[in-house]
Amino acid sequence: xxxxxxxxxxxxxxxxxxxxxxxxxxxxxxxxxxxxxxxxxxxxxxxxxxxxxxxxxxxxxxxxxxxxxxxxxxxxxxxxxxxxxxxxxxxxxxxxxxxxxxxxxxxxxxxxxxxxxxxxxxxxxxxxxxxxxxxxxxxxxxxxxxxxxxxxxxxxxxxxxxxxxxxxxxxxxxxxxxxxxxxxxxxxxxxxxxxxxxxxxxx
Numbered sequence: 001x002x003x004x005x006x007x008x009x010x011x012x013x014x015x016x017x018x019x020x021x022x023x024x025x026x027x028x029x030x031x032x033x034x035x036x037x038x039x040x041x042x043x044x045x046x047x048x049x050x051x052x053x054x055x056x057x058x059x060x061x062x063x064x065x066x067x068x069x070x071x072x073x074x075x076x077x078x079x080x081x082x083x084x085x086x087x088x089x090x091x092x093x094x095x096x097x098x099x100x101x102x103x104x105x106x107x108x109x110x111x112x113x114x115x116x117x118x119x120x121x122x123x124x125x126x127x128x129x130x131x132x133x134x135x136x137x138x139x140x141x142x143x144x145x146x147x148x149x150x151x152x153x154x155x156x157x158x159x160x161x162x163x164x165x166x167x168x169x170x171x172x173x174x175x176x177x178x179x180x181x182x183x184x185x186x187x188x189x190x191x192x193x194x195x196x197x198x199x200x201x202x203x
Contacts, residue, residue, distance in 0.1 A: 004088070005091065006202070007200055011052050011197075013056065013194045014053070014191070014194065015051070015194050016188070016191070018046070018048075019187045020186065023042055023043075024036060024042065025041075032150070037070050045068075046066050047123075049062070049063055060085035060087075062082065065079055065081070065177055071153070075142040076142075076143060080176050081100050081101070082103035082115055082117070082122065086102070095199065104117075112126045120174070121175070122171075123177055125168065126168045128165060130164040132163025136195070137162060138158070140155070141158070156196070156199075158196050159196075160193060161191070162190070162191055162192075169184075
């Protein structure tokens with residue numbers, strides 16, 4: 001068994017985020033109990049490249065895709081996610097039911113990204129940040145997954161300095177993010193100096 005930190009994880013990162021509109025019929029399957037939050041016949045899909053760094057508990061790279069879902073407040077369900085850390089993969093799966101898989105990454109200059117599995121490429125992206133806020137803004141939300149067949153909601157606290165960004169994506173149409181191929185994100189952002197607490201505090 002791979003050892004990983006107990007929850008909550010305290011992480012530090014730079015992140016690059018894009019928001020997409022995807023027809024509900026093109027969405028990947030969601031975990032049990034998760035219902036997409038719809039605007040007409042479309043859902044909001046969020047993708048993010050994340051570079052976890054010291055002084056956080058773990059250091060690794062990540063690409064994820066999640067769907068905004070119904071909840072008591074802000075909530076999302078992670079449908080596809082890749083990391084280059086076996087520790088992160090094991091902890092994400094066993095603690096929170098997050099379907100992490102292993103991939104290889106290239107992060108160039110902090111703003112150009114590629115991800116691939118042993119079988120094929122997943123996606124590439126290049127971000128150009130714009131002006132942003134000089135202060136860190138807090139956001140609280142839930143991650144809706146299923147663990148051992150039962151719905152699970154995990155609290156997340158995220159504090160970052162957001163900057164608007166332009167993003168140029170290329171997505172493998174035959175890959176797991178194929179529902180985004182040929183589409184353009186409606187908005188993108190760079191989230192600098194991110195502080196993240198993922199999971200519940202011990203009682």
